[in-house]
Amino acid sequence: xxxxxxxxxxxxxxxxxxxxxxxxxxxxxxxxxxxxxxxxxxxxxxxxxxxxxxxxxxxxxxxxxxxxxxxxxxxxxxxxxxxxxxxxxxxxxxxxxxxxxxxxxxxxxxxxxxxxxxxxxxxxxxxxxxxxxxxxxxxxxxxxxxxxxxxxxxxxxxxxxxxxxxxxxxxxxxxxxxxxxxxxxxxxxxxxxxxxxxxxxxxxxxxxxxxxxxxxxxxxxxxxxxxxxxxxxx
Amino acid sequence: xxxxxxxxxxxxxxxxxxxxxxxxxxxxxxxxxxxxxxxxxxxxxxxxxxxxxxxxxxxxxxxxxxxxxxxxxxxxxxxxxxxxxxxxxxxxxxxxxxxxxxxxxxxxxxxxxxxxxxxxxxxxxxxxxxxxxxxxxxxxxxxxxxxxxxxxxxxxxxxxxxxxxxxxxxxxxxxxxxxxxxxxxxxxxxxxxxxxxxxxxxxxxxxxxxxxxxxxxxxxxxxxxxxxxxxxxx
Numbered sequence: 001x002x003x004x005x006x007x008x009x010x011x012x013x014x015x016x017x018x019x020x021x022x023x024x025x026x027x028x029x030x031x032x033x034x035x036x037x038x039x040x041x042x043x044x045x046x047x048x049x050x051x052x053x054x055x056x057x058x059x060x061x062x063x064x065x066x067x068x069x070x071x072x073x074x075x076x077x078x079x080x081x082x083x084x085x086x087x088x089x090x091x092x093x094x095x096x097x098x099x100x101x102x103x104x105x106x107x108x109x110x111x112x113x114x115x116x117x118x119x120x121x122x123x124x125x126x127x128x129x130x131x132x133x134x135x136x137x138x139x140x141x142x143x144x145x146x147x148x149x150x151x152x153x154x155x156x157x158x159x160x161x162x163x164x165x166x167x168x169x170x171x172x173x174x175x176x177x178x179x180x181x182x183x184x185x186x187x188x189x190x191x192x193x194x195x196x197x198x199x200x201x202x203x204x205x206x207x208x209x210x211x212x213x214x215x216x217x218x219x220x221x222x223x224x225x226x227x228x229x230x231x232x233x234x
Numbered sequence: 235x236x237x238x239x240x241x242x243x244x245x246x247x248x249x250x251x252x253x254x255x256x257x258x259x260x261x262x263x264x265x266x267x268x269x270x271x272x273x274x275x276x277x278x279x280x281x282x283x284x285x286x287x288x289x290x291x292x293x294x295x296x297x298x299x300x301x302x303x304x305x306x307x308x309x310x311x312x313x314x315x316x317x318x319x320x321x322x323x324x325x326x327x328x329x330x331x332x333x334x335x336x337x338x339x340x341x342x343x344x345x346x347x348x349x350x351x352x353x354x355x356x357x358x359x360x361x362x363x364x365x366x367x368x369x370x371x372x373x374x375x376x377x378x379x380x381x382x383x384x385x386x387x388x389x390x391x392x393x394x395x396x397x398x399x400x401x402x403x404x405x406x407x408x409x410x411x412x413x414x415x416x417x418x419x420x421x422x423x424x425x426x427x428x429x430x431x432x433x434x435x436x437x438x439x440x441x442x443x444x445x446x447x448x449x450x451x452x453x454x455x456x457x458x459x460x461x462x463x464x465x466x467x468x
Contacts, residue, residue: 092371102362103354103372115371120337128336131365137326137349138337 008035009048009195015078020182024191026052026075032214034123039213041221045075047228052191053077054231055160059188062159064152066188067181082179082189086140088119088127089149091157092173096198098129107172108205116153119175148186149178156188164199167230169208172198194224242269243282243429249312254416258425260286260309266448268357273447275455279309281462286425287311288465289394293422296393298386300422301415316413316423320374322353322361323383325391326407330432332363341406342439350387353409382420383412390422398433401464403442406432428458 001013001023008031015021026045031038049071056068067079092099095109099117118135119127130138132146141149153176164171174197177190190196194209201208208227212220235247235257242265249255260279265272283305290302301313326333329343333351352369353361364372366380375383390410398405408431411424424430428443435442442461446454 095372099368102359104356104359111371112373113371115365115367117365117367122338125336125338129363129365131349131351131363131367133349133351133366134333137345137347138329139346 010045010191015081017078020081021069022079022081023072024077024079026191030195030210030213030220032210034126037214039220041224044221044224047221047224048191048193048195049075049077050228051193051224051231054228055163055192056188058163059156059159064156064159064188065185067179079189080181080187082181082187084177084179084189085145085149086121087130087135087149088121088175088177089153090117090119090173090175091115091153092117093157093161094170094172094198096172114154114157116150145186152178152186152188160192163234165202166234167227168202169227169230170200170202170205172200174198194227199227243427244279244425251312254315255303256313256315257306258311258313260425264429264444264447264454266444268360271448273454275458278455278458281455281458282425282427282429283309283311284462285427285458285465288462289397289426290422292397293390293393298390298393298422299419301413313423314415314421316415316421318411318413318423319379319383320355321364321369321383322355322409322411323387324351324353324407324409325349325387326351327391327395328404328406328432330406348388348391350384379420386412386420386422394426397468399436400468401461402436403461403464404434404436404439406434408432428461433461 001016003011003013005012009029010027011025013023015023026049028040028042028044030040030044053071056066059066060068067082069078071077092111092115095105095111096107100107118130120130121127135141135146136143161171176188178186179189181187197209198211199208207217208223212223235250237245237247239246243263244261245259247257249257260283262274262276262278264274264278287305290300293300301316303312305311326345326349329339330341334341352364354364355361369375369380370377395405410422412420413423415421431443432445433442441451442457446457
């Protein structure tokens, strides 16, 4: 196993068993604001790996094509190797985070319709927000790929909203990433955990995600474990 | 004539002749960066009014529905009263300005296709950039209106590109605004001048627009007069 890439929350290794696969290892690190704020907790990797595994299993069971193959141990999974697109894809159901900030409004407002957004992956540029029209005009993706990603993102949103609802969690927004495998199929890649979702408790609106860390609300470890517990009990 | 509104570059008055019309007066002021930078030149109002009048006459002659009625004198025009949408609409043909900056690239690159952008009109929020999906999700406009505006903006771009080309000017990008008249028709409103267009000389790529003022290149008055001269000679 050779390390190919180390990101903020995980490491990606070659898979000795197949050149078309990768081993992803979830780290105990927690970062925010383009990694300017750093933290960790002892079972973060395990909990995030557990949550992401349940979510990807669920999405696969509903016909979503993803890179997920199997969980190897508490913090490692085997996935298909993907050539990632240079965009983060965000889907919002309620106003929160950067969109609330730029509109000068309180978090929480339910949007008229779910909203798919693109962010150009560049730490040095601060991951700038791009409209789909800008993605096309800049030649970052072609029009068929943009449409396919938008459609997949909305389908994933609709599935995950129901899934989290069963766990009494409100899916406010989330970030996903897509890429192409060796057969040029577009698959959902990366992972999905409270690092990349805003999840609010259905009743108390308590934040059950990385906003606890971003906003110094405390108890980020407990919140992540609670999310895992609720999903495991479904 | 009662003053209804005074903006950065013009004043809008009631029209004693009709409650459905307005008199727009072009001022000699020049502002940039959300009015943090201020300037003026003596015949600015006259030159901008002249350029805008030629452009709106041209667009009307090509079937674009606008609020323009007639020029009254050197700095004043009569227009239909519109209820303006809270969005600035930008169309880009080449990479420049804020899009070049956020992508960390040089100005000038020709885009793969013209790109329509929306900016939420709010001085206090700094006119934030919104995707069409955000405009819909926030309920700022309905989907039919967004489509109509996008279509009109692309048609106006295609007409103006050819128009400026005849004057040996390259239309890099421009900002327009739309609104609804008393009959709920969506019309092109506001004005179009080197205040709101990037115009580069076809041969020398010399800036013939407000970027001369923004970037302290000098000769902004001469450039505006040259644009008027070239359009008058068509």
